[in-house]
Amino acid sequence: MHINQFTEVISACRFCFMCRHLSAVGQAGCREADTPRGRALIADSIRMHPEKIADADFVDTIYRSDLAGSNRFHCDGYHDGKGYDEVGLQLALRRDIVEAGTQPENVKKIADEFEKTADWKVEGAGDVLYFTDRYSQSTPEIAQSFAKLAEKGAVKYRTISGGCIGKVLRVLGYADRSKAVAKKFAAFINGLGAKTLVVSNPAAYDTLVNDYKEYGIELKVKVMHSSEFIANLKLAYKPIKESVGYIESDFLKNYVKNYPYPAELLKQIGAKCEPIGTNIEESYTAGEAAVVLPLLNPTLTGQLAGQVAKSVDNELLLTASPYTRRTLSDANLKVLTLEEFAAQSL
Numbered sequence: 001m002h003i004n005q006f007t008e009v010i011s012a013c014r015f016c017f018m019c020r021h022l023s024a025v026g027q028a029g030c031r032e033a034d035t036p037r038g039r040a041l042i043a044d045s046i047r048m049h050p051e052k053i054a055d056a057d058f059v060d061t062i063y064r065s066d067l068a069g070s071n072r073f074h075c076d077g078y079h080d081g082k083g084y085d086e087v088g089l090q091l092a093l094r095r096d097i098v099e100a101g102t103q104p105e106n107v108k109k110i111a112d113e114f115e116k117t118a119d120w121k122v123e124g125a126g127d128v129l130y131f132t133d134r135y136s137q138s139t140p141e142i143a144q145s146f147a148k149l150a151e152k153g154a155v156k157y158r159t160i161s162g163g164c165i166g167k168v169l170r171v172l173g174y175a176d177r178s179k180a181v182a183k184k185f186a187a188f189i190n191g192l193g194a195k196t197l198v199v200s201n202p203a204a205y206d207t208l209v210n211d212y213k214e215y216g217i218e219l220k221v222k223v224m225h226s227s228e229f230i231a232n233l234k235l236a237y238k239p240i241k242e243s244v245g246y247i248e249s250d251f252l253k254n255y256v257k258n259y260p261y262p263a264e265l266l267k268q269i270g271a272k273c274e275p276i277g278t279n280i281e282e283s284y285t286a287g288e289a290a291v292v293l294p295l296l297n298p299t300l301t302g303q304l305a306g307q308v309a310k311s312v313d314n315e316l317l318l319t320a321s322p323y324t325r326r327t328l329s330d331a332n333l334k335v336l337t338l339e340e341f342a343a344q345s346l
């Protein structure tokens with residue numbers, strides 16, 4: 001089983017309750033099972049009794065996780081610059097569940113649907129490629145803002161639109177199918193002969209930079225999150241008077257390890273950012289790293305968004321994540337992506 005690569009994590013986390021506040025689903029629903037310790041106990045139970053991989057409550061709990069990964073930095077068992085990788089354990093457990101065939105029906109359905117969308121088209125001209133994923137496409141203002149900023153910076157670009165590039169399949173536990181889709185997308189991108197690939201979605205950035213590397217797939221372009229690309233344009237912005245709340249992306253903070261460009265761009269714009277929630281360790285993304293949580297469990301996603309609403313006082317929230325923008329806007333919070341905020345500040 002894949003979880004056997006994480007026996008150290010299982011042993012450490014099942015006796016530890018120090019990072020319970022870092023599981024947003026645990027905070028939102030107050031279920032002990034939805035904490036890193038609860039999930040490690042499930043993994044330990046399955047390790048000792050493999051037949052328990054069919055336990056419906058266990059499987060449901062593992063697919064409820066928001067996968068935020070804050071404990072990659074804020075684990076109390078932090079040693080030699082490395083915390084226990086509780087998210088790695090959960091992803092391994094999802095792979096084991098899929099390989100045992102005990103995943104819920106909606107997981108199978110979502111995976112099949114996303115795999116079918118692995119097809120892309122190109123529009124425009126230029127050395128720069130701009131990829132719009134499902135969440136970016138669901139908020140057209142994001143691509144419109146990117147266009148405004150690119151025009152201001154005299155950048156010509158091609159837009160790539162289409163579906164799954166591997167992340168959803170990976171997150172659901174279908175590692176082999178994720179790799180096959182990733183190979184197809186890389187061949188498509190490499191065939192375009194461009195120099196730069198810009199993505200608005202941190203999930204796409206993480207998958208192109210980290211997952212593709214793990215799969216041994218080479219991309220012959222420099223991949224950038226849109227915050228890096230826009231910051232590099234060094235545009236002039238109007239001074240901003242009101243303070244805003246910036247919601248850290250789980251992917252850019254915890255998976256890519258404190259990607260610096262959202263902060264750099266906010267500095268260029270002159271935004272006065274107030275802290276969000278009770279401390280910088282917690283996740284307020286409403287399940288960004290679980291990528292398809294609104295499809296898997298809309299009630300839970302609503303609870304996460306409600307938790308964010310209770311934790312913020314800022315009238316305007318900013319995010320690097322089109323997922324968080326979509327999910328919190330649906331819960332009536334005022335949220336803009338960095339592209340939108342930058343374009344409005346020109």
Ligand code: SF4
Nearest residue numbers: 013016019075076077
């Ligand atoms: S990730 Fe670290 S702090 Fe959290 S339960 Fe495991 S050992 Fe404890």
